[in-house]
Amino acid sequence: MADRIQLTGIQVHANxxxxxxxxxxxxxxxxDITCWLDFAAAAAGDDLTQTxxxxxxxxxxxxxxxxxxRQLIETVATEIADAALAEFTQLHAIEVTxxxxxxxxxxxxxxxxxxxxxxxxxxASMPTMVRPSTPGAPGHAGTEEA
Numbered sequence: 001m002a003d004r005i006q007l008t009g010i011q012v013h014a015n016x017x018x019x020x021x022x023x024x025x026x027x028x029x030x031x032d033i034t035c036w037l038d039f040a041a042a043a044a045g046d047d048l049t050q051t052x053x054x055x056x057x058x059x060x061x062x063x064x065x066x067x068x069x070r071q072l073i074e075t076v077a078t079e080i081a082d083a084a085l086a087e088f089t090q091l092h093a094i095e096v097t098x099x100x101x102x103x104x105x106x107x108x109x110x111x112x113x114x115x116x117x118x119x120x121x122x123x124a125s126m127p128t129m130v131r132p133s134t135p136g137a138p139g140h141a142g143t144e145e146a
Contacts, residue, residue: 073098
């Protein structure tokens with residue numbers, strides 16, 4: 001069984017985007033977070049330490065979304081999801097949606113949003129990223145090790 005915590009409408013002004021005016025002046029972004037966890041023990045004991053402190057989760061989202069400017073909101077959503085899974089061990093899974101309502105796409109629209117979903121189950125089954133070795137470095141194909 002998995003319970004759910006939702007935070008919707010977290011507001012941030014940030015400089016994400018690829019166009020010069022986006023990175024110079026910034027624009028509003030909205031973040032929505034849905035977390036899956038088992039908070040039965042927290043509810044039974046009325047104990048905040050047994051669940052996710054949503055004030056801390058909201059601050060994590062604001063710190064990342066309002067921090068380093070990224071070209072892609074996909075990057076922002078993924079960074080929030082990955083950081084939340086790393087910080088809050090109670091989480092089974094998380095979904096982070098970043099909205100960019102004023103995205104300069106050349107047509108009238110209400111919103112552009114991307115969603116990043118992460119879970120401990122899929123994170124455990126994902127291969128570890130390995131940086132390709134540099135040609136001439138020990139262990140690189142076609143070179144001899146001393």
